[in-house]
Amino acid sequence: MLGTRVSSFSENLGEPEQDANSALTELDKGLRSGKVGEQCEAIVRFPKLFEKYPFPILINASLLKLADVFRMGSNFLRLCILRVCQQSEKHLDKISNVDEFVRRIYSVIHSNDPIARSVTLRTFGAVASIIPERQQIHHSIRRSLDSHDNVEVEAAIYAAIQFAAQSKTFAVSMCNKVSHMIQGQATTANMKLKLIPILQYMHHDTTTAAMVRTLCLNLLPSYPARDFVLVILNTLTKLAATTLVDIPNQVLLLLKYLKDDPRWDVKFKALQHLYELAKPGAHIWPPGAVDDLIDYVLNSNKNKILMPGLCVVQVLVESPKICYQHRTANTKLRELCDQHSYSPYPAIAAQAIQILTEILCCCFELNIQPEGTEDVTTALQTLILLLTFNEQKQPKHLKTALKCAVRLCEAKPDYSDTFVDLLGSRLDNVDGDYTIVICEALGAIGSLKPDTLLPQLPKILELLKSISTIENPTNIQTSTKKMLCTLIFQLLSGYKWNDETRNAIFATVDNSTNLWSNYCIGRAAVRYGHHEIGAYILRQLTEQVSSEHFHFWLACLREMSEAEALLSDEDSSTLVSRLDKAVIHYNKAIAALKAASTPSHNLSFQAEYMRIRAEFLQCLAQLIYTCNILCVVPPPAIGTTIVQNTRDEHQKHGYITNQMRKCVKEFKNCGDLHWKLYQTAFDADPVTLEIMQILQQMCVLTEQCVETVCTNVSRIREGPMEFGGKNVKLESRELVKGCENALRAAQNLLQENEQEGIASVLQDTTTSIITHRRVEIMKKIVEILARANLPVPRFFFQILQSTSVKLAISPQPRVMGEFISVQAGSQLAVKVEGVIQHGMKSGLFRKIEQMVISVTSQLQSGAKNKEFDSKISEQISVLTQTVTPHKDFFSAQFLLAFPRGGQYLIVVEASVIDEKNNTWKTGPKSSLTVKVPEEQKLLPISIPGISTNGNVILMPEDSLFVKPHQKKTL
Template identity: 45%
Template structure:
């Protein structure tokens, strides 16, 4: 069980392994031994390992030397070794542009073209084609390909055709020169039919200039009537489509041509045409000619094949609805063909076409709501009429998982805009989920995810309309009725049924692996729906039974959901239980740190010690259950003091669970900032308490007049509040830095950090309004939160701001006072923030996108730690090479790297001479580089010898040696031009020895 927990955490890039990786040199040494082996099997094994080495260490020097070795093996090896070298070149295509000695590489490979073996010549042509991106204009290679096309060996000709396709895509000159050659071979009667089919795809890359593209287009159109067979028509039309997608200007003509051939009686031709039309819709839907969409819809209405072909037509229309121009055309169609077509498809048994028709109607309705156009009622009615039956039919068929997912996605999308439809759709999903009928587990999981999406919509609406914290923050009422708590929406009325569903699953003898996702998702839905509410005892009892019936990994996921939605008592009990059931020490510290964080938040929210909270729940779980109310026993200062202490313990515990490979930087910084913010709040409480016992001194009025600061007459409290403002502004800046660091964070985490920064800003502004005569401008309120947990926190910030404007009216600068009423207002604002259960961000637990940069700086000292020696009078050239590494299943899931900003800072740390004065001992250089296939390079030149005027007129003093520290920092710039301070940082020591030949020479200046 403990191994399962460790494996699961690895999938989120939180691998706690301490194994050290081999460096590139040692790995290359091992591969070199394999290449030198006398056994051909070991040689082949060494060759096929090169692509993984290139992915892990994609540096030009390593790749260049490796490709040269492979080229030498290609030259002297057998055809089997040449085949594996070809596979390496094909798999490492994105690294071939890092070959430095391109001519030497080509020379070694090209020597095999003169072999008498046609197989060797064919392998040579395919290998040269694989590296066409770095040798696009090699005329000798072009000539070899043209000559191979006239060969009598079919293997060599096919290799030449394959190389022609690759070179035509890269080289304009090759494409233009080969156009007539390929055309003559296609039109020649001596060319076999199979070879003509292979030659036609070469033409799709001949789009480098308008004349060649027009010539190829004319040639292909002339070939269509000459070769009417199905294979030729399909290949020619596909090539024309690819050519049109590259030129864009030919898209209208190509759409017209495809519509003409859509009447072809052959099914294979029609299917291929519809795939081509979808490609044209993706590339340029706004370029389609007028009337083409209506023609396509008419074709779908009279389609002979009411199943697959109609589904393909509807897929093209669905792709076109991504463009506002197409949506506008469909909505303005007087005949309303699209509604008639989709209505007829919704009653079919072919669910592929039905799901596309429902998607089209949903897209059109969504477009109307987005553009604030009154939606056509018939569209919404058709969706409402058929979606229930479609979902019910799909639930019982395992093969309809994809279609069911589309139906549910359409329902969730429409629920965002239509509240009446949302209520009806919720009833459908809820009834299916709580029904006793046995459905496939994957379908039930989809229903649970849909219910979570609907619950998120309901929670956001509730927070927007009637935001309220628990009415009695010092006590938690326990309801003995069946309902969880007083329902505030249709979604909350369903919660008792969901809890019964969870209870029924937990009461089974064993929970199967198929039911685990259902339990996890349902638990998350229930916890999300009770966001901002103390969990009643009956709910905790249900979760207790669920936890006893599940494995450790499922328990951890439930605890993670509890932390994300602010139910920290449940989370802390699970974390503490799990921490004693793991075998790895790092996992134990990680879970212990999470438990300490949850306990700290419990003390803040409940107002008493965690042991008291735990004892309360244990008493109410017994049969006697005499205790009905949990009373707050700690003062505001005590709650903050104990919470801060737990947060600093959690910070130390999390640092103990980090390692070099996985430093948990975001987690530790987030905990540190939370503890720092709570300390700032504790400081404000201390200021309030000392206000009564530290009255202003007698000379306070005189000090205020002398300093011209009117508020100094209130004594000690004024300066303490101003110090608190500085601390809060520091917290605000720290949250901004953490935001800039979290390049890989999901949108909800970034929004959460932004609102936390706003909370610090609004609290700082409140204190500043009290203790400064002229406070700064109020902070700008962030946009409405997109997630329930961020909306909840933002609503609390707005409540704090409203309290400030309501209870603290504006006063004249000479009439301002600092009284108990002002500090009491601050304590009320603190109480609002402390009642707000902190929702741990998703990025704290899950890293769904992991991007890192590995930098290499040259020159490097021979011995690590020694400085690099730079001779006096010369400049230092720093070369930077970097690799952008992507980890995880979906790289660039949220944002991608557009460019990298390199900043080189040189700091003089120990000058040799001290009888001069420098203008600055720091030099900062910045360069922005564009990565090419995840590789970047940059160069800096720094002059470390400074000449500054320090002596009498006409004399200069020169720095004679010194030691410098160079710091290189990388920042990521995404596609929206946002700079992210992701790092890494590298340092290098440079020493300039003292120049003995020129000792601080005095150089006179000749005046004219």
């Protein structure tokens, strides 16, 4: 119920390191065992150890141990180590002792056993990324290519492919060798097929690439066999896709084989390679190549050609140039798609309609009116009807067709009514997976234009009631029930609930025995701002869970829903009492959330989100109390004197002015809290971030309104405030409406200022600045903002993208909790290493481009100094370094200076910079304590002696200096 959430960042770095050392020690015992089984078991556990503790020290030590076993062990153990190297490719560059690692493995290359040499070559190929320019290994690969053992030759070919991809020197030096072997008569045909793929990596300079292309083109007529043609065409395509300059020639070559070669395998592979070359862009293709491809596909009636051919065309139409050229209905591309849009094969028809949809949408986005739009929409509707009426269910093609419908509605909202009516007519005539797919399409269209779903409400309610009466529903029926309830929440967003719809939802929940389904329905209700429904559902679930943490989690959601339901209920009580009761409910929710937190689910975002919401409601209530002061506390009698002394016209109102200015500070603080929380939500979905932006703008708007009343500053925006951008999502649409209504009400404050300013100039008098009229406007703004439906963001419940950062700091104290001793006058070198860990869907919304590591040093207390100066403790030293992660690993080094003795607190914090150069305060944060002893001052003393010229003569046996605490009586 808590959703998939990343574990909390480890603040105690000594404990994970201890666990890593223990695990490495245990695996080392297994490696030293005399039993082969235990050795193998220890070897295969190393990749998991690297994933769990991916730090250079551990990886370097582990791979050196494995290299020792590789040198002394059997071929079977070497094969296991080879698999470890292949599975740990992204950790190989963390090896610091590369020379020693290579030396231990390279010793096996001189073995008399060809199997041992083969495994060694493959191991070098697996680690080629860290040793690309090792000449001795290059020489060993070239020598093994001439071996008489086929296993060794195949291993050398594998290593040659890996090194050619990494090393320009090796690729250039091996070009002639490989070409001679391919052209040589002594090389078998099977071996030539394995050697040719090496040539695809000869792209490091134009001369070598041209020579390799010429060689492959000469091989095509010499070796016309199917296997050779397929391998050579694949090699040429990979080479052209890398160099880009050979794409036009390669496209023409592939079109030639597509037309002239009678073998279906060759035709199919040619189309696949054209698909690969279409991805860089249609602008690279030679003139006429696109038309030639379309002509060939148009004249072919074979499905083996139509499907891959249409796939190539679909990639090509992603280019605006192609869409513009085929915007008219009389082009060959439109003819091809029109001809097959009514194909009896749904896959072909869906592909053709998808191409036409892309052309139309591209033209709509460019504000160009394409031809034949009605024909495309008619074909799409026909395909949807055909698939829904067909007894043989094909949900894959139906999803494709519905995606085209949603795409068209997104590009041109006028089509929304048409497709909603079509899908609504089929909603109660299909079952199973089709119902869920159609509901998803309706929800996608409804999120673009919610009003289009209102006519379908009776049909959705009827279908929901029929499913709710089933005693033992299947999983598909349960999912359908959740989708139907979500549709109702979408279409009723911004509308009042009638009794029939409310009772239908309540009956669905009451008749269901699937508690998880009820929770999902309640979660959807609060996500779309229907808190009364959500509170009813969550109230029933609170006592029906098996875990104490789940109980408090549901109690938290229930209290939050009840608080928001109170705010939107106009008939319950006055605004002040509703705000006070809502704050009480939120405080209960925060307390329940603390009880629901666990070490693996810290729920920090949820707690902070609700705390800021409670703070905002408290500020609104305080603003109402402040506005009422005008009627309760009259202006002071000495108001004129105060104005003369302070030169502040607003001070003549006395107490209310100061209280309103306090409200301004509170709203500003609340907006800053929203911004700080926004910066920590790196993994949040776009809708969540949009909601948080709108909430921050609400605080800013209220702050500006109050500031306009109680100060001489008027910062309310004249034009419409953009809340969340142009395309506001459905979840936050009602929140935006409330903000816009509040903004329109706030414009009256500016009008009041202008009118009173004109009146004061004409009458040459001072006007009352804080008036009852302005106070009433402020109360109206508070009422509007309090009643605005608050959607609970998705990130509150689920994380679709999970990213965490783990830091390792050196040096570390020998015992956790103690301090690190640094000699006075010296500096401390701090090394920060970090690993970025991802969940199942990494980079779904945003990716990490850079890491910002900041080290803060602050003096906490002076050593042996009772009168510690507090100003010294305020002096903070901050060092910052920006690093770019490499394969999710980064490191930074700092040199810290300590100007005086005492105890220092060192805080290391990490921040994230995404691909759009936005900074996110994700953490983690770790701290160290450093103790620096104060320098011991030495006092000079004089020893009595004989002086002939007034100078003191020092006796050689006495000390010249003594320590301050060793006073001597002279």
